[in-house]
Amino acid sequence: MKNICVIGTGYVGLVTGVCFADLGHIITCVDIDPKKLELLQSGKSPIYEPGLEELLERNIRAERISFTDSYTVGLDNADFVFITVGTPMGDDGAADLRYVRAAARSIGESLSKPIVVIDKSTVPVGTGDLVTEIIKEHVRDDIPFAVVSNPEFLREGSAMRDFFNPDRIVLGSSRYEAAEQVAALHETLGATIMITDLRTAEMIKYASNAFLATRISFVNEIAQICEKLGADVKEVARGMGTDKRIGPHFLDAGIGYGGSCFPKDVLALHHMAATSGCHPQLLQAVMDINKDARYRFVTKVEALLGDLSDKVIGVLGLAFKPNTDDMREAPSVDIIAHLQEQGAHVKAYDPVAIERASELMPTVTFCATAYDAAKEADALLIVTEWNEFKQLDWGRLREFMRTPVVVDGRNLYEQQDMAKHGFVYWGVGRGVPPMRLEELGQPEYVQALASDQT
Ligand SMILES: NC(=O)c1ccc[n+]([C@@H]2O[C@H](COP(=O)([O-])OP(=O)(O)OC[C@H]3O[C@@H](n4cnc5c(N)ncnc54)[C@H](O)[C@@H]3O)[C@@H](O)[C@H]2O)c1
Numbered sequence: 001m002k003n004i005c006v007i008g009t010g011y012v013g014l015v016t017g018v019c020f021a022d023l024g025h026i027i028t029c030v031d032i033d034p035k036k037l038e039l040l041q042s043g044k045s046p047i048y049e050p051g052l053e054e055l056l057e058r059n060i061r062a063e064r065i066s067f068t069d070s071y072t073v074g075l076d077n078a079d080f081v082f083i084t085v086g087t088p089m090g091d092d093g094a095a096d097l098r099y100v101r102a103a104a105r106s107i108g109e110s111l112s113k114p115i116v117v118i119d120k121s122t123v124p125v126g127t128g129d130l131v132t133e134i135i136k137e138h139v140r141d142d143i144p145f146a147v148v149s150n151p152e153f154l155r156e157g158s159a160m161r162d163f164f165n166p167d168r169i170v171l172g173s174s175r176y177e178a179a180e181q182v183a184a185l186h187e188t189l190g191a192t193i194m195i196t197d198l199r200t201a202e203m204i205k206y207a208s209n210a211f212l213a214t215r216i217s218f219v220n221e222i223a224q225i226c227e228k229l230g231a232d233v234k235e236v237a238r239g240m241g242t243d244k245r246i247g248p249h250f251l252d253a254g255i256g257y258g259g260s261c262f263p264k265d266v267l268a269l270h271h272m273a274a275t276s277g278c279h280p281q282l283l284q285a286v287m288d289i290n291k292d293a294r295y296r297f298v299t300k301v302e303a304l305l306g307d308l309s310d311k312v313i314g315v316l317g318l319a320f321k322p323n324t325d326d327m328r329e330a331p332s333v334d335i336i337a338h339l340q341e342q343g344a345h346v347k348a349y350d351p352v353a354i355e356r357a358s359e360l361m362p363t364v365t366f367c368a369t370a371y372d373a374a375k376e377a378d379a380l381l382i383v384t385e386w387n388e389f390k391q392l393d394w395g396r397l398r399e400f401m402r403t404p405v406v407v408d409g410r411n412l413y414e415q416q417d418m419a420k421h422g423f424v425y426w427g428v429g430r431g432v433p434p435m436r437l438e439e440l441g442q443p444e445y446v447q448a449l450a451s452d453q454t
Pocket residue numbers: 007008009010011012013030031032033036084085086087099102103120121122123152153154155156260261
């Protein structure tokens with residue numbers, strides 16, 4: 001059993017704290033947000049993450065986890081301290097390190113015994129050295145400490161599973177024995193542990209996220225070509241993915257990546273590359289393609305409905321991906337803003353993200369069910385691939401909707417099946433809807449597009 005302090009109780013910090021508590025360690029989480037602390041102290045999770053609240057309650061009851069705003073309390077007796085504060089997108093594209101700097105300073109000021117500082121936040125290469133310097137500046141001279149980089153790879157929506165079953169644990173430090181102590185902390189997880197130097201560990205995180213984002217943009221570019229040439233990107237991805245050199249993951253064409261990591265991390269890596277004299281052409285293309293994917297989705301709605309002013313658009317899904325309420329960089333935000341700019345009235349439903357979404361999009365009408373969002377709609381858009389959108393009652397929806405038009409940004413349905421239900425359906429990279437456009441009074445160029453495909 002170890003005493004562990006976790007700085008920051010966001011998606012990463014709270015999951016880290018709760019899971020280490022569940023492994024039997026004693027955890028003190030420190031945060032500067034009083035609202036979050038109040039919720040956490042009462043056993044409620046401020047974020048939606050499957051399984052998290054149950055584990056939180058269990059470990060509070062067992063007195064293995066507690067929450068405070070005091071670094072002194074958090075660090076008192078701690079063997080390890082994890083930094084898990086946010087590193088949002090800065091104005092110039094670089095990661096904004098103000099929270100990391102503040103955390104390092106507070107750690108330095110509050111340390112009263114030797115400790116291993118573990119940086120789990122995603123930080124630009126070289127930040128481990130910066131954290132070391134800041135702590136050194138503020139800590140008492142007689143207290144030794146070491147800094148270890150331990151990038152986090154969990155995915156929101158399956159964060160608990162990812163914590164307990166990691167593909168690998170990466171540790172980087174200039175002090176091998178400190179990295180070994182952190183390795184021992186993770187021993188019970190039985191994962192592959194890689195120990196390397198600080199800068200390499202920091203780069204592994206950026207390179208991994210940039211590579212996954214690249215796969216998504218790659219398949220979205222292929223989708224665009226498929227749509228023009230009459231191929232089916234879903235089948236293309238299936239055919240590619242069975243090649244062991246390629247693998248099946250992150251090959252779903254759609255409206256691009258979002259969330260709190262890929263957009264800011266690709267941009268931050270691009271910034272790091274550009275400011276160090278490199279020419280990051282691929283990273284630029286990845287970002288451009290991602291932006292286009294959202295834009296192309298909206299142009300499909302315009303192509304099918306014509307002028308959007310006073311049209312009612314139902315949106316299914318707001319969170320950037322299923323099983324989370326995280327709205328950071330969610331494609332839904334750009335898509336809805338664009339629809340509203342064109343004069344559309346947007347009704348939206350999401351199983352868990354409405355509260356967060358309503359802070360960002362106060363003029364949207366939020367609905368209690370997917371069916372409410374579809375009522376009197378001129379088109380229904382599938383934006384997040386929540387499971388509950390995979391088995392909708394299209395007969396019922398057909399009765400509710402003003403015009404039977406579905407634009408699917410996640411390729412959840414087959415065009416032929418939707419045609420049987422009487423819908424004009426347009427997915428991503430799977431052909432243009434071939435029928436009934438005239439009946440809907442569609443612009444001529446869409447009819448022409450459709451006849452090209454038949
Ligand atoms: N969210 C993810 O899926 C994910 C996955 C892997 C890595 N990461 C990385 O992990 C880091 C944290 O991400 P997140 O999504 O958990 O962030 P978050 O914004 O959800 O949480 C950060 C928390 O830190 C707190 N905080 C800020 N400054 C503080 C300070 N000085 N002292 C104490 N607490 C402070 C905030 O109040 C907040 O509760 C980021 O660098 C992110 O890139 C996130």
